[in-house]
Amino acid sequence: MRTYEGEIVETDGQVAVKIPKELLEKLGWEVGDEIEIEMDEEKNEIKMKLVDKGLMDWIDKFIKRYQSALKELSQE
Numbered sequence: 001m002r003t004y005e006g007e008i009v010e011t012d013g014q015v016a017v018k019i020p021k022e023l024l025e026k027l028g029w030e031v032g033d034e035i036e037i038e039m040d041e042e043k044n045e046i047k048m049k050l051v052d053k054g055l056m057d058w059i060d061k062f063i064k065r066y067q068s069a070l071k072e073l074s075q076e
Contacts, residue, residue: 006019024030027050034051063070 004020004023006017009016009018029035029050034053034056035048036051038047038049039045040047
C-alpha cells in the first residue's frame with residue numbers, strides 16, 4: 001500500500017479535497033467524475049470509489065419508466 005498526501009481546501013464557499021494528479025491517473029479517474037464516499041465512523045476513516053455509471057443509468061431509466069407507479073406508491 002502506498003500513502004499519498006492531499007489537502008482540504010475551501011473555494012467559493014465549498015470544501016474540496018485535493019489529491020495528487022499521479023493518484024488520479026493511476027485510478028483512471030478524471031476531473032468531473034462522480035465518486036462515492038464511505039465513512040467508517042469507528043475508525044474515523046473514509047474510502048472513495050468511482051460511482052458505477054452503468055448502475056446510475058439503469059436507475060435513471062427505471063425511474064423514468066415507472067415514474068407514475070412510483071408516485072402512486074409514495075402516496076399510499
